[in-house]
Amino acid sequence: MTTRLQRVARAFATMLVGSLLGAAAPAWQSDNGDGTYSNPPLWADYPDPDVIRVGEDFYFATTTFANSPGLRILHSRDLVNWTIAGHVFPRLTGSPAFDLQGRGVYRRGIYAPSLRHHDGAFYLAVTPVGLHTRLCRAVQVQGPWDCHELDREAFDPALFFDTDGQAYIATSVSSDGTITLLTLSADLRQVTDARKIHYIRGAEGSKLIKRDGTYYLFNAIPRRLGMSISRARSLQGPWETIDSINTAQTGGHQGAIVDLADGRWWGFVMQDQPTIGRITNFSPIFWKDGWPVWGTPEAPGRVPARATKPVQGQPPAQPATSDEFSEPVLGLQWAWNHNPDDAMWSLRERPGHLRLHAGPAADYWHARNTLTQKGQGPFSRNEVSLDFSHLAAGDQCGLGTLGKVNGQLAATRGPDGLSLQWRRIVDQGDGVPQTTEEGPRIALTGPRAELRLEMNFVRKQASLSWRPPEGAWQRLGDAFELVYDWRTGTFQGPQVALFCFHAGSGAGGYMDVDWFHFSDLPVALPPGSASAP
Structure with a gap:
């Protein structure tokens, strides 16, 4: 049986083929094309999953922390091939910190949603950290969503509609482990009863079916x-x-099961990884003595590396990545770091380009309008074409990562013109200043440049390169770490980041982004050149 590591090896073995492909290619493809799939279906940071089925469609709600729009929902017809359906919150509300005032809400924000479908509509419960639980309703999963708050904070809420239509929320927090059942009024606006129903030491992330x-x-x-x-x-x-499965030996933690149209059941479970973050694996389920068991009777209690697709006949699909910025709205793959200042970005000021104005910020960690998308494993190459013609002195604009360790190429304007500088910025946690390492400045011969970020989640490192239009690629700076850490950084896997902020006096300028191209194959390097990260 082919293992996940063998699939990774095959991916790297095809690096020469990558040079024959176009600039853009899809992300990691879990669908093997022979009726089987390999875990994970999404090799990216999609944590705290909740998955439901409505007819022949599956929907997957996931944590988005301080990203805006908030609370992403994906869609699939087979639990293997996923695309982005939309987001529940166009903007984050409830605290000025969502606008990146002060230090912002890194590692906080939108956590552990619970998605259900009842009586022809979608319902969702979520508790932004430190705020009251929100209950939302939409007729279409794409929205718009109508939301209201309850009178309390239900940690990691598990929304549940019983067969008689009565709605409940189960909630527990690991520091206690007491599982409380909240009974909701018919309009879902009030808690009419709250009682302790169970205790499990350290329990959280409840799901109820x-x-x-x-x-x-x-x-x-x-x-x-x-x-x-x-x-x-x-x-x-x-x-x-x-006890059921666990991350160390058998495939993950925090998840549940979802039924298929033919009566079978499938499991989903989250797994922590030290570089890319928390990925979601899917597994067949069988029943033994009335208990759901991950895996198969031949290999019980374990999420398989490879299995038969739960639903046959669906074509391969993945969330979007590349973007020509030719549409009047941003693609669903993009998310801002905290709420953006909508006056400081545009897809209309220069058609066919994304314009990022340089707003004032003390440093990268406090810069608004940093535009992100998820880092993709096992390898991803992210290339962007940028126009720095209108940068002002004090602007810092370019491409990099957002996470615990932030590598970046930043363009600036000085007395001698435009230059590019490699930086490595490490977040040390609340109250501890970030550390910054800088390389020499490289003079730009013109206002346009293409930048490249290569992320190798097997080797746990990334690198940055640049080139003038039609010129040769040049590696700039050292390789830097790809790190997932819930205690510092963003509580997310490393994200690709387009940034533009103004750290000086006076007014800032702007950067234009012509295109963003993604590929999941390493660059084919000439003999004797430095290897891919």
């Missing part, structure tokens, strides 16, 4: 990166609890 008259409660156990499953004939209990 019902199958054949039995309730199943899934909980993440962060202290051991595992999952527990509980069952009961009544929501009030008594509950039986067993």
Whole structure:
């Protein structure tokens, strides 16, 4: 049986083929084209998954932290090939920190949504960190969503509609482990009852479903990166609890199961990785003694590296990556770091380009209007064509990463004209100043340049290159680490970042982005040249 590592090896073995392909290519493709798939379907940071089925369609809601728009929802017809359906929150609301006032809300914001479909509409519960729980409703998953707040903060809420239509929320936080059941009013605007129904040491990330008259409660156990499953004939209990899979040995933690149209069940589970962040794996499920078991009877209790697709016949698909910026709206793959200042960016001022104005900021960590998309594994090459003609003195604009370790190429304007500089910025956590390492400035011979970010999540490092139009690529600066750390940085895997901010006095200028091209194959380098990162 082909393993995930063998697939990675094949990907790197095809680097020579990459030179024959166009500048843009799709992300990692999980669909093997022979009726099977390899985990993960999305080799990117899609954490805290909640997955539902509506007819023949599957929907996947995921955490987005301080990214705006907030709370991404994906769509699939087979649980393997996913595209982006939309976002629930056009902007983040409830705190000025969402506008990056002060230090912002890095590692906070939108967490662990719960998505359900009931009586012809989509419903979603989410609790922004430190704020009250929000309940949202939409007829179409693309929105618009109508939201209101409850009178309390239900951590990692598990929204559930019983067969009689009564709505509940199950909630628990790992520092306690008590699972509380909230009963909601018919209009979902009030909590009419709250009672403790179960206790599991360290439990959070609840998911609640019902199958054949039995309730199943899934909980993440962060202290051991595992999952527990509980069952009961009544929501009030008594509950039986067993341990299920875990990240270290069997495939992940925090997830649940979703039914297929033919009555089978499939599991989804989150797995922490040290470079790209938290990925979501999918697994067949079989039932034993009334309990769901990840894997197959031949290989129980483990998320398989390769399995038969749950639904056959669907074509390969992946979330969008490359962008020519020729549409009047941003592609769904993009997200701003915190809410943008909408007066400081445009797709209309220069048609066919994204214009990023340089707003004032003390440093990169406090800069608004940094535009991001997810880093993709196992390897991704991200290239961008930029026009620096209108940079002002004090502007810092270019391409890099956003995360724990931030490597970047920043263009600036000085007395001698435009130059490009390599930087490595490391966030040390709340209250500890970031550290910055800088390389020499490279003079630009003209206002246009193409920049390249290569991210190798197997080797755990990235590198940056540049070239003048039609010129040769030149590596600039040292390779830098790709790191996922929930305690510092963004609590996300490294993101690709287009940035433009003004750190000097006076008014800032702007940078124009002509195109962004993505490929998942390393560059074919000439013999004797430096290897890909």
